[in-house]
Amino acid sequence: MPPAAPDNGGAQPPAKPQGQQGQIARKAARTDAAAPAYADCDEAKLGQLSGQALVRYVASVDGTCMNRLFQADSFSYRVVSPANMQLVAAEARQRATAWDGQNANGLWPLAVFLKAGYFLQYSHAKEVGDYGPAVDQPVMQVVEAMAANPALWNVKAIDSRGDRDAWFRERDARQSVAETLILADSVRKAEYALPLLNRFFGRYNAAVKDNWARFALHPMQTLLFNMHYQPEFAQKVERGQLDGLVASLAGLTRAGQPAFADEQMFLNTLRETGRFMQYPRTAPQAESAVAQYLKGEKFGAAWAEAVYALKKLGKVPCERYGICQAEQELRASLFPNRWSFDNGKLVFETPLSLAEVEPLYYAMKQVQTQLFRVAGTKEAVANDPNEKLKMVIYGTKTAYQRFQGLLNELSTDNGGIYIEKDGTFYTFQREVPRESYLTLEELVRHEYVHYLSGRYIQPGMWGTSEFYRDDRRMPWYDEGFAEFMAWSTSRDGIKVRGHVVDVVAGGWPNSFLEPSRIMRSSYSDGWDFYSHSALWFYYLNQQQPGKIADILAALRADDVKRFDALVNSMGGDAALVSGFRQYVDQQVQAAKSGQLGNTSTEEGVDWVAKDKWQAGDASVVEAAMRRSLPVGCQVWADGETSALRRFECGGTLPLSASDNTRARQELDKLLDGALQSLVKTGGVNNLMATNCSATDYDFKRKTAVLRCEGPLGPAGSAKPQPPQTGELNLAKLSYAGPARCLRGQFEGVGGVERYQLVQAPQLGRAAVSDWGSFTYRRDADQPGVADKMTVRLSKGAQSRDVVVELNATPRDMPEEQCWAQAG
Structure with a gap:
């Protein structure tokens, strides 16, 4: 596991203090001190300054300014050189010693600088340079200075509630503690870490829970977790070198929630104590401390941690505690x-x-x-x-x-x-x-x-194929493709999400990344590559969708060489790169002007409750869809394993394009246009949630395979929409009678010139004349169930299919009498 990433939501194995819980027990010292005054972030200075001038600049800014250094590039490699790390560490040590828990003194950004150095050096040692003891020792001196600082243990954390200036002061102090102490995990050497952990947990108790030491807990828990995976850790435990540490942890665990201001920190301590059940020497003491929480609230947080520790970490026989x-x-x-x-x-x-x-x-x-x-x-x-x-x-x-x-x-x-x-x-x-x-x-x-x-693109299990042997080959695809596809719509393509563009917009244009760099991203680079990669997919989807299809085809074929060749070709295409820069600039401007939204599926626009779908029969949907698409439809999902009934339709579309890019563009335009039209004029609301795809292009036969899928209402339901102004429709959509026979004349709305039966009824027989007279004879005996037929209304080149409900009563009588009562 690499050293800690930027503090932007990522966390180490134990969970961080959460939300307002982290405020509950704080009883802070209030003063009239103003908020810290930081210099402006200036990337140029960060890159150009050296020596003490660089150190002074780093110490003058907000700690988040240093997050720029987590980007893996030549700029960052140069800034976090071993020489600069030594200079910054020397200054940070002095400030850690002088830190008073009340006033910002520049320690926070200095600590983040050092953390960024280790983060980069972990995966880019060749570019950054070797650190070794020459850097490790001065950095650990910073940690030791903070751990020994009386302000950490004796000064109450600032209460920032309702006070804006206090909020900024509290943030600076809290981050100074957390970012400084986590440097011990960045160094991650047992000879430094174990004595530090022993001293810290030997000193921490309920008396200091409201002081700044509370924010050192999570970094120390993280460090302890990672120590278990260091060489010869188990041997050190068995030799008794950690007896004091385990005794301190067990004592804190027995003290329980009251010893902590934050519940999560207590739960983390319970688990880290339980982790020592893995070693014979410390297992009895750890098990005793953990098992007491089985007596508490069943399914409570402490109970769950205890069960986890006993069963998963200690491998304790479940019968011993009745937790099988x-x-x-x-x-x-x-x-x-x-x-x-x-x-x-x-x-x-x-x-x-x-x-x-x-x-x-x-x-x-x-x-x-x-x-x-x-x-x-x-x-x-x-x-x-x-x-x-x-x-x-x-x-x-x-x-x-x-x-x-x-x-x-x-x-x-x-x-x-x-x-x-x-x-x-x-x-x-x-x-x-x-x-x-x-x-x-x-x-x-x-x-x-x-x-x-x-399932559909990548053979084998994630992370196991040849594609993943290079840890910079796949992250841009895995995460960028997922971010890109997230705002898929039924009939308006794939939309650009504001959340994606916001990541780039803040630092634009300096935040621009060339596609060649995007496509060599790694999870160790931080989180921003998710958005950069998604933007690259958005651009290709708009300009060269065939290239995306080629990438996916190489993945499906498990062809690493082909994939790499495509990546190299795209990354070196100057026209693509230039177009991409312009495209991202357009999206940034759109984001800044509030034109971009984020994905949402709206009731009444994208879906309705299952009993509100107007058609429950696939044939009704087929009749509506055939106005725009050549499909045959059937019920696809129904019964106990389908909470929502579904239909599917299949067919073949003509194709004039001769390559993947043009085929995608041609068929997307056709399908989106057809679905948009059907939603407006199809006559049943099921079409609002209908999705269609065209796949398996056959450039020789000039065809593509069409599949559509959508919702169905309850079986036997058909609730035609009422006439709307300006549309072809019928004034009356339901006919009823006391016998099996019905006769009537349709009343057209909107200037209907011709009537045609396009979907016959299922429970009887019907005939419709061109001028709109019709007859219907009910054959089936299903009392209470209405029949229906679909009639096409035409006016010149305009047409519309509507569903007519037929409520003929299935009463037996002579045929002559039946038609006499038909109306």
Whole structure:
């Protein structure tokens, strides 16, 4: 695991203090001090200054200014040279010693500078240069100076509630502590770390929980976690070198929540104590401290941590504490609802109601269809095992953080994660913007792309193929493609998300990245490459969609050489690069002027509740769609494994284009136009959630395969829309009678010139004349069930299909009498 990334939402294995919980127990010293005064961020100075001038500049700015150094490029490599690291560390040591917990003194940005150096050096040692003891020792002296500073232990944390100046002072002080102490994990050498950990946890207790030391807990827990994976750590434990540390941790764990201002820090301590159950020498002491929390609230946070530690870390026989069924019982409590769709191929396990899940489902269908369009295929890769996808959605972020480790042994340092080997995606409902700037829907869309890519584009399991042997080959595709596809729509293409552009807009134009650099991104570069990569896909999708299809085809073929050649070719194409810069500039200007939104699936625009769909019969949908697309339709999903009924339609489209780019553009235009028209004039609202894709281009036969999919209402339902001004329609859409026979004359609206029966009724026989008279004879005996037929109304070149409801009563009588009562 690399050293810590920029403080922009990423976290190390133990969770960070969360939200207002981190404020509850703080009883701060209030003074009249003003907010810190920082110099402006100036990237030019950062790159041009050297020696003490560089050190003075770094110490003068807000700590976030140093986040620029986490970008892996020649600029950053030069700035965090070993010589500069030594100079900055020397200054940081003095300021750590003098830090008083009340006033900003430049320590925060100096510490971030040092952290950025280690972050880059971890994966770019050749470019940055060797650090070794010459850098490690002065950096650890900074940490030791802060750890020994009386202000850390004796000064209460500033209470910033309701005071803007105090908020800035509190932030600077808190970040000074956290960013300085985490440097011990950046160095990550046991000879430095273990004595520091022993001293820190030996000193921390309930008496200091409201002081600045509380913000040192998380960095120290992170450091301790990573020490378990250092060489000979187990041997050190067995030799008794960590006895004092384990005794301190066990004592803190027994003291419980009252010893901590933040619940998460207590839970982290409980888990880190439990981790010492892995070693025979310390297992009894750790187990005793942890097991006491099984007596507390069942399914509570401490109970869950105790069960996790005992079963997963200590491997304690579950019978000893009666916790063999703990996970099953917890799952039943957390996920009472199981919603199954698409004949069981999509399953949600969640406390969310069907009404809350429905918009997520419709969003996923939009993403799936657009991916088929982009890829040019809807066939799964060979031997893919994940025909079904399970989505586990926790009811709250708190539940996700508390129970994900116990139930699935997965980290919670994310907003959600897809595990391909299990065919399962995990996330949580969230409060926006307090808990996340991304809505649940945006997160689901992104992660669903990962599933679809694994099933339809990338053979094998994620991370296992030849493609992943180079850790800079695939991240731009994996994350950029998911971000790009996230705002897929039914009939308006793939939209640009404001959240993507905002990342680049803040530093524009200096934030521009050449495609050749984007396509060599790594997860160690921070998070911004997600957005840069998505913008590259947006641009290609607009200008050269065939190139995306080529990239996906190389992935499907498991052809690394072809993939690399395409990447190199695109990265070296001067015209593409120039066009991309102009495109990003346009998007930045659009973002700054408020023209870009973010993905959302709106009720009444993209979907309605399942009992509100007007057509429950696939034949009705087919009749409507055939006005614009050559399809045949059928019921596709129904029954116990499909919470929503679905139809699918198939057909063949003519194709005039002779290459992938033109084919995509031609067929997207055709399908979007047809769907937009059908939504306005199709006569049934099912078409608003209908998605269509054209795939499998045959350039010899000049054809493409058409597939559409959408919702159906309850079986037997058909609720025609009333006439609208200016449209061809019928004044009356339902006819009834006391016998099996009906006779009538249609009343056209909008100047109808001709009537034609295009979809016969299912329960009887009908005839329609060109001028609109009709007869109907009910044959089937299904009392209470209406029949229906579809009639095409024409006026010149204009036409529209409408559904007519036929409520003939299935009463037996002589035929002559039946027609006498027909009307």
